[in-house]
Structures are given as structure tokens and as C-alpha cells.
Amino acid sequence: MTWTQVYNPLDNIWLSALIALIPIIFFFIALTLLKLKGHIAAGITVLLSMIIAIYFYDMPASMVLGATGYGFLYALWPISYIIIGAVFLYKLTVKSGQFTTIRQSIISITDDPRLQMLLVAFSFNAFLEGAAGFGAPIAITAALLVGLGFKPLQAAALCLIANTASGAFGAMGIPVIVAGQVSGIDPKEIAHFLGTQLPIISFLIPFLLVFIMDGIKGLKDVWKATSITAVSYALTQYLTVTYIGPELPNITSSIVSLLALAFYIKRTSPAAAKSFSLSPKQILKAWSPFILLTILVTAWSISFVKTMLEHMNLLINVPFLHNHVIKAAPLVKDPTPYAAVLKIDVFAATGTAILIACILSVFLLNVSPKVAWTTLLETVKELSRPIITIMMVIAFAFISNYSGQSSTLGLALATSAAYFPFLSPFLGWIGVFLTGSVVSNNALFGNLQLTTAQQINVLPIILVAANTAGGVMAKMLSPQSIAVAAGAVGLAGKESELFKYTLKYSMGFLILGGFVTFLLAWWL
Template sequence: MTWTQNYDPMGGLLLSTAIALIPIVYFFWALAIQKMKGHIAGLTTVILTVLIAIFGYGMPANMAVTSTVFGAFVGLWPIGWIVINAVFLYKLTVKSGQFDVIRSSISSLTNDRRLQVLLIAFSFNGFIEGAAGFGTPVAISAALLVGLGFRPLYAAGLCMIANTAPVAFGGIGIPLVTAAKTTGLQVMEIARIAGVQLGLMAIIVPFWVIVAMTGIRGAMEILPAILVSGLSFGLTMFLTATFLGPELPAIAASVVSLIALALFLKLWRPKHIFRFDDDPEVKAGTEHTYSMGQIVKAWSPFIVLTGFITLWALPAVKNILKLQNVVIPVPGLDKLIMQAAPIVTKPTPYGAVFTFDVLAAAGTGILLAALLSMFLVRLSFSDWISLYGKNLKELMYPLITISCVLGFAYIANYSGMSATLGLAAAKSGKVFPFMAPILGWLGVFLTGSDTSSCALFGNLQKITAEQIGVSSTLTVAANATGGVAGKMISPQSLAVAAGATGLVGQESDIFRYTLKHSIGMVLVISIMTYVMAFFM
């Protein structure tokens, strides 16, 4: 028996939108006001959403429960699998004693905490985002900053703010590729517009994240480094997106930015070295000196990680690994829910297929990197196993949170709640180009993924743009670029960041730290989109 989604179950879009907003408003209230632990906020939100789906949207109860369980499994695989192994790789370097060498090698470039954020939270983070996506970047980079002595909240928040510009090009460009497939538009044209908008954002973000860290005065003290970091990143992203497409901009921009800033720091130092109040004093001549061989050995887990995630992202390798995928249509859900106009041009079955990609999953590549690193850093297998077990135990609550929020995302999508919110935004008329990035932002908040947001709202963006006479390519691209600002407040990202930095149960603190930056950034992208729609 099939069930057709109804995007206006209350008989009036205003009231239906208010009903659809209840779980989101509740989740914001639970984290920002009540300061609930992440897994409790997530669990109560998903229960509330299921009840609204059944009694508000008329969704059959068995489908509501099944779609929620389906989302929870996706939270564990592949997302939880990535988080487990990414955090484990970092802990491996700590356990083996190699992180002391890593810390020293970064300090040899700079002891300034602001410059360390530019190197790791912005440039290195962007590379991991471009190659792997999902939760890998924040998990790795935030853990690195904690190891360097950053307070966990700072580390998590700063990495999430910094990890904005590359998100639309993350995972080898998959969000934009998905947007093109969903809408039938040219992927090169979507990438070109995203390259313009995010190229500009990449210039702004380094300044933004340092202001968030130390204020405007602190940012101005290292303005030359900020400009080197942002301009090299933004220009490379723009050129790569314009001439090569969506696959390489994040990777290329991050590598160029990292090298440019590292070389610049060989020639320039800020007059004032910024350190935290509780940082140990750094005295000249007291630093450890390590050989190049020792430094390479210490960094080897991350070098191997880079190799594996890059290899795993190559289409030829990915296609071979996918041969081992186990594809499971979800009983009682797959193609039994019908999407309706105007979300789609004609009634379309909503697929529900769980893919158990044992080899192709990015988390498996990270695990293999950790296994090879065991030999490189000379850790015994018994210690490796013991550490992995402790890591699993410590990440139990973040995994529960991730499962809950993915369950929330899936029930919101399958019930039609997400579509109701999208249709409400589409009613804004000539203001729609301003709303287009906000719709993408909302989509990423709901799903935790820019790719999923593009799949969810891409066609709606296209149809609405054509109705009001603006470029549909612009609004579809804006869905992806606006989504990058939603990444830092999505429940999935909060759970990943909390797990990586030891802030389990304090997701509300991270949320309150990043919320204003998320809103500010999406408004900047909205203004860009409006100007491009009517004045360019």
C-alpha cells in the first residue's frame, strides 16, 4: 500500500508551516535555552517529530517508525563509522607519543594560536572536507587543536566556523553533482556560480573566524597572514570551479592556502604572539628540536590518512570498492511513499535503500590508515585493540545523538515536513533569491548534509526561480552555498564535534557558540544571491 505526501495537511500553508516548524523550534529551545545534552535533545525531538508526522501529516505509523529507524541506521553507517575511526586515528598519535612531535612541528612554524587556527581549522580542515566530507574534517581538525592545547569548546566551535567555504565542494564535489542530477542543470554552470560565492566567502571566513576567536583587534594584528590564507584559498577555489568543475576546488584551494601560509610564516611574524591565559610560557631555546625523519614519522598517520581518503574518493577506485556494497531496500518504506508536485514535476516514488558499503565507506579507508599507522608509530596490536575499545566506549553517547538526529532528518523528509518548509519559502515571490540560500541552510540543518539538502530542495529552487523569472542555476547553486553555513549548527555536526573534543553532553554549548555565526554567514550569502539575481 502506498501513501502520498501532503505538503499542506492543515488546509492552509501558514498553519502547516507552523506545524512543520515545531520540531525545529523545539530542538533550538532544547539546546540553546534548556541546555539539554545532545542525545536527550535529539531523542525527544525525534519522538515529537514522529508524533507530528502521524497525527499532523497523516503518515501511516509503520512508515513513520520505519523511516526513523532507517535514518538512525544511516547515522551509525556511514556517518558514525567515520567519526569512530577519525577520532581513533588522532588518539593513536597521542597514545604512541607522536603527538608531542606534531605539536612541536606546528609550534616551529608559529606559537601564535590564531595562526594555528588558520593552518589547521581553515586550510587543513578544508582539505579533509574536499576529499572526504561528512563528519571527517571537524573530527580530525578539532581533535588536533585540542591536542595542541586549545580548550575543547574553542576547538570545536572554531573548526565548525572555519569549515564553511569548502562544504559545497566537499567529498569531491558531490553536493553540486547531486544538485545537477536532481534538477537537470549543467553542473559546470552551478559550480561556476558556487565558485564565485564561496570564493568570496573563503576570503571573508579566515578574518571571521579570528574575530570570533580574539576580536577585531586580534584579527588586525595578523591581517597579512589572513589575507595570504584567504586570498590564496578563494582565488584557487574560484579558478578551479570555473574551469575544472566541482570535484577539485576544495582540495586544490586548501593545499595552495596551506603551502602559501606556511611559506609566508617563514618570512613574517606578528609583533604580538597570541597565547591563551592558561598556556605555558614559551621561552626561547627551550623548544625540542626534532629531525625531519622524526617529524615525518609523527605526521605519518595523517599523511597515510590523506592518501587513503584521496584514493577512496577517486571514481575508478570507488567503483571497484562499490562492487562489494550490500544494497538493502527498506521493507515497508522503499518506493511506497509518493512525492507530489510541486516538489517534483510528476508523482514520484520515494526510494528508501540502505547501502552497507563495507569497503567503499570513507570510514573504512580511515580505519585502514589507522591500521597501517600502528606499524609506523610502533604501537603493539594489543594496545591498538585496547585503545579502539576505549574509543568506542567514549563515543557511545555521540553515536546515540547522531542516530537520533538522522532519525529526525529522515522522518522530516519522508513525512513531507521538510517540503512544507521549502514551499513556504518559495512563496516569497521576488524576495525568493534572498531566501534561496536560507532554504539550503535549513536543508543542511535538517539533514546534516549539503548533498541531502540539494537533493531535497534542488528541484523546488529551480521551479520557483523559473516562475519569478530569475536564473534557476543561481538559486540551485545558492541552495548549496547557503547550506555551508548550516553545517555548523546541524545536530549531526554538533554530535561529531562533541565526540571529537571530549564535550559529550555539552552539544548545547557548541550550538550557542556557532549559532550567531551561522545566521550571519547565511545572510551574507543571501545578499550575494539577491545582488547576482537582479543587479548582475
């Protein structure tokens, strides 16, 4: 049995969009006004989306259940697999006592929390985003900041906001590559175009982070260090995407900004280094888990390694869903079966690279097998509630996508004609809010942006790039990201506080992105 998606069930695209918005509006209200716990808010949102899919979109109940189950499983693999590994790695450094050395090595560079934040939450976060992605950077850097003495809510929020600078290029440029695949535009051209806009945002982020921490006074105190971080990151990002491509900007920009800031601090505040007498061997041992993580995740991203490992993937067609749902015009030119295949990539998964780093770290840090096992169980227990939240969030996203609710929202925005360039980033924002992933957002709405651009006579690359840029603005408050950050710093059940913290910054950057896209659309 097959079922063809319906994108305008009420024969009025704006009324249909209003119905499709109900779960999203409820989720906002649940977290901001009702202050419900994340897993409860997400659970009710799933139920609302299921009801709308069955009663308004006439999606067969078996397919709705299939999409829900697919979302649950995808949340466990690969997302939760990656998050558990990342937090477990951090906890091993704590249990072994090596985190004290990590902390001292950072303090030996600077004891100023604002500069520590730039080193960890901004530069190191971007490096991990370029290597791993999928929530690991936020989980690791937020936990590191808490270990340095930051309050959990502040640490999580700063890392979520900082991730905006690197989110567009993700792990090895995958978001931009996917945007190219669905739109038919060369990914290098999309990256080049993004390179004219995103470095401006990347430049502003360090100043915003310092302002959030310490207001105007903080900016006055450390404006030189902040400027060095911002300029070195933004300039390297621009040069990399312009002359190399989308794969490496996060890696190059993070390394250059981290080294530039560290060098500046050493030159201007040499006294900090005398606070602790750490040998290179001590520092190397303490940081070895994260060095291993970087090496292994980077190796897993190399094409021939990935190809070799993917031969061992297990592919499972989701019952009642795989190719049972048919995409229709105007989302696609011809009726197209919607695949639903769960990929169990035991060897090729990024989580496996992280797991191997954890296993090797057990030996390098001299952690006993008993302590390691106890630590793993402790990690899983602490993350159980965030994982349930993620399962609910991803299930909602999958129901929305397979029922056509997300496409209804996109098509409604696309009817705004002359104003669509301003709204184009909002569409990307919705895509990432629903899926938690810039990659998934580009796969969902990339072609719709292309089609709309052709209809309103706007250069397609502008709107395809805006889809990515707008999506990045949603990463800091997407339910998936919030759940990951909350779980990493022990704020499970307090997702509403984190959501409210990041909401205003996300909307501010989104509106700015809308104006920039609008001007570019009618200027070029």
C-alpha cells in the same frame, strides 16, 4: 501498501509550515534556553516529528517507524563509522607518543596560536573536507587543536566555522554534482556561478576566526599572515571552480593556502624553527597516519576505484518504507516512489579507507595490538553519547523528509514570490540543518529551487547555487555537526554551549547570502 505524501495537510501552507516547524523550534529552544543535553533534545524532537507525521500528515505508523529505523541505521553506517575511525586515528598518534612530535612540528613553524589555528582549523580542515567529508575533518582538526592546547569549546567552534569555506564543494565536489543531477544544470556551470560568491565568504572566514580568538588586537597583530591565507585560499578556489570544476577546489585551495602561510611564517619568523630539533624522518613518522589517510581517502574517491569497490556493496531495502512513500506534485512532475535503500558499502565506504589507515598506522607507530584494541574501545565508549545524538538527529531528518514535513517548509517559502530569492538560501539552510549534509540538502531541495525559479522568472542557476551556499551556512550548527565536534573534543552533553557559540555566525552569513542572492536574481 503505498502512501502519497501530503504537503499541505491543513489546507493553508503557512499553517502547515508552522506545524512542520514545531520540532525544529523545540530543538532550538531545547539547546539555547533549556540547555538540554544533545541526545535528550534530539530524542524529544524525534518524538514530536513522529507525532506530527502520524496525526497531521496521516503517514502510516509502520512507515514512520521505518523512517526512524532507517535514520538510526544510516547514522551508524556510514556516519558513525567515519567518525569513530577519524577519532581513533588521532588517538593512536597520542597513545604512541607521536602527537608530541606533531605538536612540535606545528610549533616549529609558529608558536602563535592564531597562526596554528589558521594552519589546522582552516587550511588542513579544508583539505580533509575535500578528501573525506562526512564529519571527519571537524573531528580530526578539533582534536588536533585540543592537543595543541586550545580549550575544547573554542577548538570545536573554530573548526565548525572554518568548515564553512570548504563545505560547498565537500568531498570531491559531490554536493555540486548532486545539485546538477537533480536540477539538470551542468555541475560545472553551478560551480562557476558559486565561484563568483563563495570566494568572498572564504576570504572573510580567516579574519573572522582570528577575530573570534583575539578580537581587534589579534587582527592587528597577524593581519598580514591572515591576509595571505585568505587571499591565497579564495583566489585558488575561484580559479579552480572557474577553469577546472567542482571536484578539486578544496584540495587545491587548502594546499596553496597552507604552503603560502607556512612560507610566509618561515620568512618572517625563522626563530620559531629553532625551538625544536626535529629530523625529517621524525616528522614524517609522526604525520604518517594523516598522510596515509589522505592517500587512501583520495584513492577511494577515484572513479574506477570507487566503481570497482561498489560492485561488492550490500543493498538492503528498508522494510515498510522502500518505495511505499510516493512523492507528489508540485515537488515532482509525476508521482514518484521514494526509495529507502541502506547501502552497506563495506569496501567502498570512506570509513573503510580510514580504518585501513588506522590499521597501517598501528604498525608504523609501533603500537601494540593490545594498546590499539584498548584505544579503539576507549574511542567507541567516549563517542557513544554523540553517536546516540547523531542517531536521533538523522532519524528526525528522515521522518521529516519521508513524511513531507521538510517539503512543506520549502513550499511555504516558495510562495513568497518576489521575495523568494532572498529566502532561497534559507531553504538550503533548513535542508542542511535537517540532514547535516549539503549533498542531502541539494537532493532534497535542488529541484524545488529550480521549479520556483522558473515560476518567478529568475535565472534557475542562481537559486540552485543559493541552495548550496545557504546550506553551507548551516553546517556549523547543524545538530549532526555539533554532535561530531562535541564528541571529538570530549564535550558530549554540552552541545548546547557549542550550538549557542556558532548560532550568531551562521545567521549572519545566511542573511548576507540572502541579500547577495536577491541582488543577483533581479540584476541578472
